[in-house]
């Protein structure tokens with residue numbers, strides 16, 4: 001189809017996630033057509049280096065024939081098997097078992113969803129159900145972090161702490177609370193790691209006291225805050241938050257939708273700090289974007305609490321037609337094989353220092369105030385003044401200018417607000433891909449100066 005026709009049809013009929021609708025109508029859609037390795041081609045034939053792995057999900061890169069074969073074989077054999085009424089499929093069962101094998105040892109049971117938002121929503125429902133089931137119905141309050149992102153489902157969007165997800169949506173709910181972000185670059189307590197960790201622990205304890213310890217169900221967090229601006233807490237922060245939750249008698253829920261599957265180095269970010277959450281949500285890298293799938297993993301205690309209360313009669317009324325979809329599960333199994341036996345996890349770990357050095361080298365640029373990363377997840381924070389860390393005037397629409405210049409220069413990444421540029425290169429990146437990435441990035445920043 002002609003590009004102009006597609007742009008017109010898109011403008012007239014397709015609602016895009018998380019855009020300003022008027023801006024999108026004006027700018028029009030950029031149609032992506034094909035991909036190979038770390039590169040995309042749009043429908044004008046322009047090649048683009050993808051420095052964001054789609055939406056931090058295509059961790060293995062594009063065009064893996066073995067994933068296509070796994071999906072095709074499963075589609076031919078059995079394209080759909082319901083998980084309802086005690087049915088199931090082999091790939092889904094195998095994938096659940098593998099996730100439990102590789103996830104933190106506290107997690108023993110898996111419920112599959114279609115993505116991250118419904119994984120978070122399912123986690124909320126399971127936690128509420130659990131506390132009702134074990135006779136603690138007053139435990140209904142959830143605590144998250146400023147700038148946290150936990151999807152945009154009806155309840156999960158209330159755990160998300162980004163203003164656009166709240167405005168006109170009647171969230172957060174009165175049972176959803178926040179503590180400050182452990183943001184090293186802009187933290188009132190300064191950048192000392194110990195001070196930042198202490199401030200988060202103290203804030204959580206204070207918040208729990210304020211709500212009442214017997215009324216708090218869980219603390220939810222991302223190991224690295226993604227959509228809030230790629231905020232990398234100090235090492236040891238996640239473990240300290242877990243210890244505080246255990247001391248306070250509340251559940252510790254970790255959202256690894258972005259950080260899972262090698263994004264920060266190990267298969268799960270929890271591994272790096274030997275953290276054993278009660279609940280964990282995953283999606284994105286689980287199927288590397290080749291098919292939709294997410295999951296909520298939970299401890300044996302939560303599962304048993306729910307199961308016991310069910311007795312032998314009423315079902316647990318939580319389900320999705322596409323839960324444990326066999327094609328997505330077959331894709332997930334092959335993607336997991338690529339991370340491990342295929343060497344992608346090892347390559348991601350090997351390449352991470354190059355990524356970090358490339359970001360740090362840009363600190364000499366007049367626009368760049370901060371460079372931060374963990375594994376292959378990173379950001380540059382742009383400032384109008386490096387001394388005062390003053391942000392650019394939103395009226396300048398800097399993010400739009402940078403996106404346009406980047407596109408012209410053949411690179412895609414993501415802007416958060418007008419001042420943070422986020423990067424999530426695929427685990428298949430080579431040294432040459434990184435060289436090209438930083439060359440195109442510097443040229444882009446020079447052009448918008």
Ligand code: PLP
Pocket residue numbers: 115116117118120149150151152222226227255256257258283284294
């Ligand atoms: N949780 C986190 C940490 C995320 O980053 C996202 C999406 O970016 C979600 C949940 C929601 O996932 P999805 O977009 O698949 O619904």
